[in-house]
Amino acid sequence: MAALLEMESVHAGYGPRSVLHGISINVAQGGIVSLLGANGAGKTTTLRAITAGVRWSGDIRFSGRSLRRMRTEDIVRAGIAHVPEGRGILTELTVDENLKLGAHLRSDSAEVRRDYDRVFEYFPVLKERRKLSASTLSGGEQQMLAVARALLMRPRLMLLDEPSLGLAPIVVRSIFEIIRTINQADHVAILLVEQNARLALDISSDAYVLEVGSVAVSGASADLKGNDSVRRSYLGY
Amino acid sequence: MQEFMQQVVSGIAIGGIFASLALALVLIYNAMGLVNFAQGEMAMMATFIAFTLIDRGVSYWIAFPATLLIAFAGGVAIQRVVIRPVERAPVLTLVIVTLGLAALVNGMAGFIYGYLPRAFPSPFPVVTVNVLGVFVSYRDLGVIAVSGVVLLAIYLLLQRTTIGLTMRAAAHHPEASRLLGVNVSWMLALGWGLASAVGAVSGIMAAPILFLEPNMMQTVIIYAFAAAVLGGVDSPLGAVIGGLIVGVTVNLAGAYIPFVGGDLQLAVALAIIITVLVLKPNGLFGRPSVRRV
Numbered sequence: 001m002a003a004l005l006e007m008e009s010v011h012a013g014y015g016p017r018s019v020l021h022g023i024s025i026n027v028a029q030g031g032i033v034s035l036l037g038a039n040g041a042g043k044t045t046t047l048r049a050i051t052a053g054v055r056w057s058g059d060i061r062f063s064g065r066s067l068r069r070m071r072t073e074d075i076v077r078a079g080i081a082h083v084p085e086g087r088g089i090l091t092e093l094t095v096d097e098n099l100k101l102g103a104h105l106r107s108d109s110a111e112v113r114r115d116y117d118r119v120f121e122y123f124p125v126l127k128e129r130r131k132l133s134a135s136t137l138s139g140g141e142q143q144m145l146a147v148a149r150a151l152l153m154r155p156r157l158m159l160l161d162e163p164s165l166g167l168a169p170i171v172v173r174s175i176f177e178i179i180r181t182i183n184q185a186d187h188v189a190i191l192l193v194e195q196n197a198r199l200a201l202d203i204s205s206d207a208y209v210l211e212v213g214s215v216a217v218s219g220a221s222a223d224l225k226g227n228d229s230v231r232r233s234y235l236g237y
Numbered sequence: 238m239q240e241f242m243q244q245v246v247s248g249i250a251i252g253g254i255f256a257s258l259a260l261a262l263v264l265i266y267n268a269m270g271l272v273n274f275a276q277g278e279m280a281m282m283a284t285f286i287a288f289t290l291i292d293r294g295v296s297y298w299i300a301f302p303a304t305l306l307i308a309f310a311g312g313v314a315i316q317r318v319v320i321r322p323v324e325r326a327p328v329l330t331l332v333i334v335t336l337g338l339a340a341l342v343n344g345m346a347g348f349i350y351g352y353l354p355r356a357f358p359s360p361f362p363v364v365t366v367n368v369l370g371v372f373v374s375y376r377d378l379g380v381i382a383v384s385g386v387v388l389l390a391i392y393l394l395l396q397r398t399t400i401g402l403t404m405r406a407a408a409h410h411p412e413a414s415r416l417l418g419v420n421v422s423w424m425l426a427l428g429w430g431l432a433s434a435v436g437a438v439s440g441i442m443a444a445p446i447l448f449l450e451p452n453m454m455q456t457v458i459i460y461a462f463a464a465a466v467l468g469g470v471d472s473p474l475g476a477v478i479g480g481l482i483v484g485v486t487v488n489l490a491g492a493y494i495p496f497v498g499g500d501l502q503l504a505v506a507l508a509i510i511i512t513v514l515v516l517k518p519n520g521l522f523g524r525p526s527v528r529r530v
Contacts, residue, residue: 051416072415081416088413090406101406101417104399153417 034200037210081155102152250377252484253384257439258461277458283437312433357444469523
């Protein structure tokens with residue numbers, strides 16, 4: 001079976017600075033894949049390439065269809081939710097309005113209401129803060145809002161850029177649990193960029209390690225976790 | 238006291254005119270971080286279109302919404318054709334483009350309609366009515382009612398509808414909005430359309446007072462700038478309240494400060510702009526601009 005997302009020798013960069021030097025990555029239907037590597041290895045750029053946030057060459061296909069020359073909003077409408085670096089919270093708006101923007105393209109209002117109920121079940125704090133400006137949320141709450149909003153988009157693939165960044169360990173654990181739940185309950189595939197390699201390898205089935213814009217190692221997460229040399233040289237623990 | 242109240246009411250009426258044009262400025266400021274210097278001229282052109290319709294025998298209350306629709310379409314078209322190609326250009330380029338647009342629209346109006354001031358009909362009689370002991374003209378009441386309805390409609394559109402929500406999102410956070418599937422470029426065009434329609438309201442309300450000619454809005458836009466700056470140039474609510482304050486202040490200054498009279502009212506508006514910029518650059522309702530370094 002073809003993968004949901006296929007990246008084939010993708011090159012990308014910002015102006016004259018090239019960041020990705022021909023990487024190939026697959027994400028299976030309903031799978032969780034983590035993308036590891038040091039700062040500046042090109043993890044964020046990989047995600048940005050998928051949603052047309054950066055110019056790229058090579059090929060990126062989403063359920064068999066090439067994303068070449070598609071605009072960001074159309075890629076998103078095709079079923080990819082991207083929680084970007086910095087979470088992409090619209091701080092001028094309220095929590096509720098942020099969530100509404102997640103569901104604004106959907107017309108299945110009964111399903112949307114059910115998804116709202118689920119979101120508030122996962123993240124009760126968002127229900128309490130519904131009417132408040134999103135700028136008043138703490139970092140962890142903003143991350144919850146970002147994931148909740150992505151869930152309301154009913155995507156087939158979620159791109160998560162460092163969901164653990166700057167958060168307390170206990171908050172990270174609960175967010176990762178919910179990411180796993182979303183993956184299993186909705187069969188949403190997830191491409192996860194993480195600094196916290198141990199966490200990422202625990203949750204994902206496959207992993208890629210990036211090193212200065214190329215895939216250095218890839219394989220099943222369990223194998224990477226067990227491989228001492230990989231662990232020491234790339235994962236730092 | 239009674240005369241004072243009458244001055245306040247007619248100040249609120251012209252304030253409604255300033256508020257509409259100021260709101261138009263704010264809508265576009267939010268969408269592209271820049272004041273549209275052609276806003277007044279676009280409003281003037283729309284007023285000429287209303288004039289033409291009424292002149293051909295169309296009833297006022299059909300010509301009015303029809304003009305708003307035409308102004309809306311015109312605003313969208315201008316954004317698509319003139320602004321979009323330079324969207325990513327430096328601010329100064331955009332300033333020059335909107336100034337050029339102002340000159341172009343002004344010249345076109347002069348070419349088509351000439352520079353003779355024309356009387357513009359008002360559906361409200363100039364006779365006065367006694368409201369709680371204050372004599373106010375139907376025209377002032379009418380202007381207040383029309384501006385009030387239009388501003389309320391814009392508020393409901395922006396705050397209570399999904400399209401309004403996506404417009405606000407696109408204006409404040411274009412990148413994040415794209416990632417939520419918002420067609421940002423199209424939302425900016427809608428913003429221009431909406432601004433153009435609101436501006437047209439101010440033109441149509443101002444024309445019976447000022448007489449219609451191509452330079453009609455050039456003083457009104459200064460008052461609208463003062464209103465927008467006073468309210469906070471990124472705040473729609475601020476624009477409305479700023480418009481009312483400027484309208485009442487200018488009217489009272491004209492009536493009670495001997496040397497201001499009718500001639501120096503514009504100077505009062507400029508004084509407001511300068512005072513606000515010096516003392517409270519973000520205006521009454523604007524959010525302080527914070528830049529992360």
